[in-house]
Amino acid sequence: xxxxxxxxxxxxxxxxxxxxLRCNYSSSVPPYLFWYVQYPNQGLQLLLKYTTGAxxxxxxxxxxxxxxxxxxxFHLTKPSAHMSDAAEYFCAVRNTGTAxxxxxxxxxxxxxxx
Amino acid sequence: GAGVSQSPRYKVAKRGQxxxxxxxxxxxxxxxxxxxxxxxxxxxxxxxxxxxxxxxxSGLPSDRFFAERPEGSVSTLKIQRTQxxxxxxxxxxxxxxxxxxxxxxxxxxRLTVV
Numbered sequence: 247x248x249x250x251x252x253x254x255x256x257x258x259x260x261x262x263x264x265x266x267l268r269c270n271y272s273s274s275v276p277p278y279l280f281w282y283v284q285y286p287n288q289g290l291q292l293l294l295k296y297t298t299g300a301x302x303x304x305x306x307x308x309x310x311x312x313x314x315x316x317x318x319x320f321h322l323t324k325p326s327a328h329m330s331d332a333a334e335y336f337c338a339v340r341n342t343g344t345a346x347x348x349x350x351x352x353x354x355x356x357x358x359x360x
Numbered sequence: 361g362a363g364v365s366q367s368p369r370y371k372v373a374k375r376g377q378x379x380x381x382x383x384x385x386x387x388x389x390x391x392x393x394x395x396x397x398x399x400x401x402x403x404x405x406x407x408x409x410x411x412x413x414x415x416x417x418s419g420l421p422s423d424r425f426f427a428e429r430p431e432g433s434v435s436t437l438k439i440q441r442t443q444x445x446x447x448x449x450x451x452x453x454x455x456x457x458x459x460x461x462x463x464x465x466x467x468x469x470r471l472t473v474v
Binding site for chain 2: 289292295347348349351353
């Protein structure tokens, strides 16, 4: 079974600083990996996804993530945090078989301070 | 429609009451998923439909939970004899067929059982 682990339930950065949110996965087959963002009282919005091909994936709002098989990681980064980035971020893994469920991590709440 | 629509947005139920939560997916989206998100947690898979067929219901926590999608579009999640532990946000997501597509999530229904 596939799973993801998000290290750090809360991350606080200053506006303009680097954002790094960590995600490690466990999968016996090549995984499909996703990052979602959730603003208060809203559903989840897809930031980016890795399926096959280039291991550095660029998403919306200036975020990107790099798939590193050797480290079983898919960390999310953004060079310069903005106040509007404050939200909950979820890493998820999907089986590469027939269309199937996503398994989510427990989430990381990002706080951006002045 | 332009997005996944869920109704009601908020539902307060007395313990023991039956509730029905509605999901209207994006037109043409074959796949439909229900997730349960407890406070401070990541979404947990409940069930999956491909058109009108319920292909995976392994995440339904008990036989009090029932989902249907009779015409392959709108879906209803029904919870019978609600209990306090059912309090959560219920998220619906839809997707085109195929593993390369991400999901589009609705804003969810927040269920509070009192």
